[in-house]
Amino acid sequence: MGDTEPNLQNYNWCEDDSGQETEEYPIDYEIMASPNDFNILTIFNFIESGTVKIPGFQxxxxxxxKRASKLIESLIIGLPVPQVFLYEAGKNNFLVIDGQQRLMSIYYFIKQRFPKLEKRAELRKIFEKHGKIPDDMLHNDEHFAKFNLRLPEPSPDKPNRFNGMNYSTLGExxxxFDLRPIRNVIIKQLLPKDNDSAIYEIFNRLNSGGINLSPQEIRMSISHSDFFDMLSRINTNEEWRKLLGLPDPDLHMKDIxxxxxGFSMLIKGNEYAPSMMQFLNGxxxxxxxxxxxxNSYFESLFISFINSCSDLDKELFFGSSNRFSVMVFESxxxxxxxxxxxxxxxxxxxIDKESIQKLKKDEAFISFITGKTTNTKYVRGRLSRAEDIVRVV
Known part of the structure; x- marks a missing residue:
């Protein structure tokens, strides 16, 4: 019941090696899928309590x-509706993979408020922050209207008995409605045990909205942290944007x-093992x-790095295709x-400008930023060459 959207993924502003991971990422998963029939009131309470979350990448x-009203009518009269898929991210922590539009329609109907179209992007951020819509916002008429069912009338002499009703006027x-069950399929990754990589594959393959998401978009939700908030702040740094050659933040968070x-290589680079996606997830x-x-220290460290680049032209971070090179930057x-x-x-x-120029002409370094660049030998090789050549004066 989702609307298909085009894949807007486009990283043509940078030289990236993530495309190689397609061939290097044949993971065998052990997944447990448990069907459950939760009634509507239980689902609503799960959303209210934060047990079921609408992740930020949705x-x-x-x-x-009208479409939301048809769903509510179907539930009242007992017509089947599509099942909902939830991902078990932890104890009492479930992420909606497929079924967001249905669940939010139910949530808004019970709240008796319907979001205005022009305010929905703002409301999405509020919902992500609080896990629900605060009551004072729900009663704000600038953001919401009353949710009275808007259903077609079969004929003038046969009115739809539910048209115009809201949750409190449903009567008998x-x-x-409250006790109507909806099939929920709860998906849990059993193997591999040390990461949640399955959700990346499951969402992009299963989600009926037809949205292809970048790993970082999903990562920002399932592993959200104060550290990620810090990355979002420094990502708006004016000098950093100049180094990237990209004035505005990337729509799909490639810059983040x-x-x-960069920080993962600084902090845990000596532990790197492919794939890069799994390494970053961990x-x-x-x-x-x-x-x-x-986090405050790392933010200050990054600013000091940006200041140390003051004598460098942004082109020094570019690769052979004259685009920002992820491999050059991380080194x-x-x-x-x-x-x-x-x-x-x-x-x-x-940072000494001549040392960067020397690094980019170094045959060994060049070999380590071409080919299988996410291979352990290549990652450690380019970091080793950079350590031998790059100087801070």
Whole structure:
């Protein structure tokens, strides 16, 4: 029951190696799928309590009131509706994979408020932050209208008995609606045990909305943390945007993934093993434990790195195709920050321009940023060459 959207994924502003992972990512999963028939009131309470979450990578609520009303009518009179798929991310923590529009229609109907079209992007952010819509916002007429069912009338002399009703005026049908079961399929990844990689595949293959999402879009929801909030802040840094050659943040968060990758190499690069996607997923889990002081230090370290690039032309971070190179950046960033990070200090000098020029002409380094660049040998090889050549003066 989702509306198909085009795949807007486009990383043509940077040289990226994620495309190689298609061939290197044949993971065998062990998945448990458990069907459950939760009644509507139980589902509503799950959403209210935050047990069932609409993750941030889901699109805005897009149904109009007529379509939402037809769903509610179907539930009242007992017509079948499509099942909902939930991903079990943890104890009492379920993410909606497929069925967001249906669940939100039910949620809004019980709340007796329907979101205005022009406010839905704003409401999506509020819902993601709080897990629900605060009551004061629900009663704000700038954002919501009354949710009275809007259903077609078969004929003037045969009015639809539910047309114009709301949740509180359902009368004898209210308990019927509340107790109507909806089939929920709960999906849990059993193997591999050390990551949630299945949700990336499941969402993009199963979701009826037809949305192809980047790994970072999903990562930002299932592994959200204060560290990710910090990455989002530094991603708007004016000098960083200039280095990228991209004035505005990337729609699919590739720029934030580049930052995540830089920090992952700085902090855990010696533990790297492919695939890059799995490595970043694991690192995203690790940084959820970082406290405010740690995140503040990394933010300051990044700013000191940006300041150390003041003598560098942005083209020095570009690859052979004259686009920003993820591999060149991660190498320079990791080595420029390495000594300062080991002492929990900030970079105090400038990155030597000639050393970067020398690095980019180095045959060994060039070989490590071409070919199978997410292979362990290539990742460690380019970091090693950068450590030998890059200087901060």
């Amino acid at each position: 699109r805005n609520y897009v149904w109009d009131i 049908y209210k308990s019927t 993934e580049i930052l995540l990758r 690192f995203a889990k690790d940084v959820q434990k970082y406290d405010k002081q740690t 320079i960033f990791t080595i420029a920050c390495k000594k300062s990070y080991s002492k929990q200090q900030l970079i105090s000098g400038n």
